Amino acid sequence: MTRAGEVAVEALRKTFGRVVAVDDVSLTAEPAEFLALLGPSGSGKTTILMTLAGFEHPTSGRVKLNGEDATWWPAHRRNIGMVFQRTTLFPHMSVRDNVAFPLKMRGVPARERGAQADEALATVRLAGYGDRLPNQLSGGQQQRVALARAIVYRPPILLMDEPLSALDKALREEMQLEIKRLQRALGITVVFVTHDQTEALTMADRIAVLDHGRLMQVGTPQALYESPENPFVAGFIGETAFLDGVAERSADPGGPATLRAADGSKLHGTAVAALATGDTAQLAVRPERIRRAEDGLAAEVIETFYVGAETACLLRTAFGAQLRMRIAAGADVPAPGETVRVAWDPAHGRIFRGGA
Numbered sequence: 001m002t003r004a005g006e007v008a009v010e011a012l013r014k015t016f017g018r019v020v021a022v023d024d025v026s027l028t029a030e031p032a033e034f035l036a037l038l039g040p041s042g043s044g045k046t047t048i049l050m051t052l053a054g055f056e057h058p059t060s061g062r063v064k065l066n067g068e069d070a071t072w073w074p075a076h077r078r079n080i081g082m083v084f085q086r087t088t089l090f091p092h093m094s095v096r097d098n099v100a101f102p103l104k105m106r107g108v109p110a111r112e113r114g115a116q117a118d119e120a121l122a123t124v125r126l127a128g129y130g131d132r133l134p135n136q137l138s139g140g141q142q143q144r145v146a147l148a149r150a151i152v153y154r155p156p157i158l159l160m161d162e163p164l165s166a167l168d169k170a171l172r173e174e175m176q177l178e179i180k181r182l183q184r185a186l187g188i189t190v191v192f193v194t195h196d197q198t199e200a201l202t203m204a205d206r207i208a209v210l211d212h213g214r215l216m217q218v219g220t221p222q223a224l225y226e227s228p229e230n231p232f233v234a235g236f237i238g239e240t241a242f243l244d245g246v247a248e249r250s251a252d253p254g255g256p257a258t259l260r261a262a263d264g265s266k267l268h269g270t271a272v273a274a275l276a277t278g279d280t281a282q283l284a285v286r287p288e289r290i291r292r293a294e295d296g297l298a299a300e301v302i303e304t305f306y307v308g309a310e311t312a313c314l315l316r317t318a319f320g321a322q323l324r325m326r327i328a329a330g331a332d333v334p335a336p337g338e339t340v341r342v343a344w345d346p347a348h349g350r351i352f353r354g355g356a
């Protein structure tokens with residue numbers, strides 16, 4: 001069955017010599033979904049994108065486009081738009097001719113090409129720039145021309161590989177909203193590669209987190225942030241403190257669990273996977289979940305940082321774990337060297353098996 005705009009890889013594996021770039025990844029972007037591939041450098045993001053585009057072929061596994069097995073389709077048959085980190089516009093061609101180029105390759109008559117290119121330029125808010133040369137535009141404008149060129153033939157699927165990482169922060173944030181707006185307006189499926197978690201959280205409907213070629217978790221920004229399934233995702237997205245201990249009792253997945261830290265302190269949380277008594281484990285908790293509590297865990301204030309809307313407070317427990325707490329503007333800020341007591345709702349302390 002065909003499903004326009006669906007993008008999928010099934011059990012995808014890609015090796016380069018002895019390097020395993022992509023390790024058994026199965027993943028689907030639904031039609032009109034904005035899916036981000038997020039991971040550190042070398043985690044396999046670009047390789048997955050190149051495999052979807054047809055510039056690399058899988059060592060094993062399959063690529064499906066629009067519901068059809070496209071594993072061995074040549075790149076030019078895939079009808080996919082692509083934008084890369086560095087724009088590769090033809091320097092001696094006008095902006096309009098650059099944007100119209102894919103139409104020319106597809107045999108669209110010259111009369112129609114100019115009009116369609118101008119329409120695509122208007123979509124990226126560059127109406128009136130068609131007669132310029134690429135070097136007469138700013139970096140951000142050039143990237144928007146690349147975007148216009150990628151969508152001019154109305155592909156149902158757009159692949160983007162760190163398209164904003166060469167831009168400065170203000171422009172990058174503006175372009176994030178722009179691309180999101182465009183994706184919604186056109187109703188196209190976007191697979192967007194980034195190593196920037198904030199960018200992924202801002203733009204994506206769902207995020208696939210990769211590490212060493214493996215898919216660590218896929219879910220909505222909120223699901224990944226609130227319910228990371230492993231320490232890698234907990235640590236990679238947002239800020240997290242990890243507190244080591246051993247399980248006091250066995251616990252069921254999703255059930256309450258208590259760890260005993262090296263100094264005997266008890267750490268209450270929720271077991272992500274089943275725990276047996278004595279298992280080594282770690283509890284992950286976000287700074288905004290940590291509050292002062294008289295009967296809580298003792299921790300020494302190491303440093304405080306005023307950051308405008310709040311004060312960040314770096315703490316160290318007697319058993320050597322570091323954690324941050326946020327103190328709202330106006331509330332009492334403890335001094336470095338002071339001992340405070342802190343706690344969190346056990347629902348927000350996620351306990352993973354393993355760790356130090």
Ligand SMILES: Nc1ncnc2c1ncn2[C@@H]1O[C@H](COP(=O)(O)OP(=O)(O)O)[C@@H](O)[C@H]1O
Binds near residue numbers: 019021039042043048
């Ligand atoms: N053409 C290639 N030849 C050899 N190794 C490669 C090639 N392309 C990628 N790799 C390796 O595969 C791994 C994943 O690379 P890549 O997909 O570019 O990661 P990312 O885009 O997440 O930074 C890395 O270890 C990289 O060095």
Ligand SMILES: [Mg+2]
Binds near residue numbers: 045047
């Ligand atoms: Mg890359």
